């Protein structure tokens with residue numbers, strides 16, 4: 001069967017700051033999707049990562065479907081009323097437009113969707129992140145899909161032998177989706193040259209070059225492009241199919257051991273290592289750390305198994321300890337140099353006003 005996976009996520013309010021959604025809010029979103037989606041959806045899974053709620057849906061309506069997007073939009077709208085009634089912080093934060101016009105893209109929520117012929121043993125991973133940006137997936141995807149050190153399948157498996165084609169989006173472009181397709185290993189250095197800039201270039205999707213099958217789709221929204229001003233980081237989500245013509249589950253998750261520095265953390269304005277955490281983890285330290293969850297699913301005729309929580313393991317406890325140390329090491333230098341993001345990525349714009357005011361106070365020293 002042709003199956004569509006739709007992952008739609010939004011921050012519609014959280015307990016005690018930007019920490020996590022309340023139980024009542026989650027219950028409301030879950031009930032809404034279960035009731036209103038009972039005819040439309042084959043199956044669904046709902047959880048949270050920090051202050052973001054993600055709705056994973058399986059169905060046969062294809063990508064960008066008005067009914068599917070409308071269901072998620074209405075679930076978030078209805079949830080926002082609960083968030084407001086409980087006084088949750090940032091109620092409706094990511095619902096940037098008032099009316100729904102057929103597609104949630106450009107309205108605030110993050111979307112990652114793909115349609116494919118379901119394999120007899122379809123395995124995929126759902127990633128959700130918080131307190132960071134879509135480019136946070138650039139390096140892990142580069143390693144998992146283009147580097148035989150992380151993905152020995154590129155050397156060992158004939159079905160991976162021609163490598164993968166990356167579709168990379170320029171997220172600074174506001175007049176549409178500006179995308180370049182580059183294939184590894186042929187264009188490896190071009191891919192690296194773009195992916196080094198996590199704020200501007202973001203992996204949008206990845207396909208197996210030989211078979212053409214889609215392996216990955218990432219959410220790529222830039223909230224400040226939609227709102228016209230900074231309204232928070234675009235905490236990303238991603239779907240990645242695993243095994244056979246794709247990297248093994250282990251090859252896809254392995255690069256998250258690095259804890260690479262990404263934009264995010266407190267006030268979305270710092271560089272901090274990305275920490276792999278267990279499902280439904282809340283924010284814990286300095287409005288962070290930047291979090292990522294990986295849930296592995298099997299799916300048959302659209303019916304999902306329960307998720308296997310990849311980062312819930314003693315191995316990842318050890319990784320988390322190392323990343324905590326790395327986080328604190330960078331935090332100790334506060335606002336200095338690479339600890340904070342560059343001007344164009346800082347939240348709120350307050351620093352620009354401050355510097356403009358200070359600029360008028362500078363005087364040129366006269367030579368004696």
Ligand code: F6R
Pocket residue numbers: 017018131232233264265266267268286287347
């Ligand atoms: C980062 C984030 C938080 C807020 C901070 C201030 O993405 O969400 O660090 O920036 O808690 O929030 P406001 O400005 O809402 O008081």
Ligand code: MG
Pocket residue numbers: 011014018051090093232
């Ligand atoms: Mg928030």
Ligand code: MG
Pocket residue numbers: 011050051052130131235
């Ligand atoms: Mg968030």
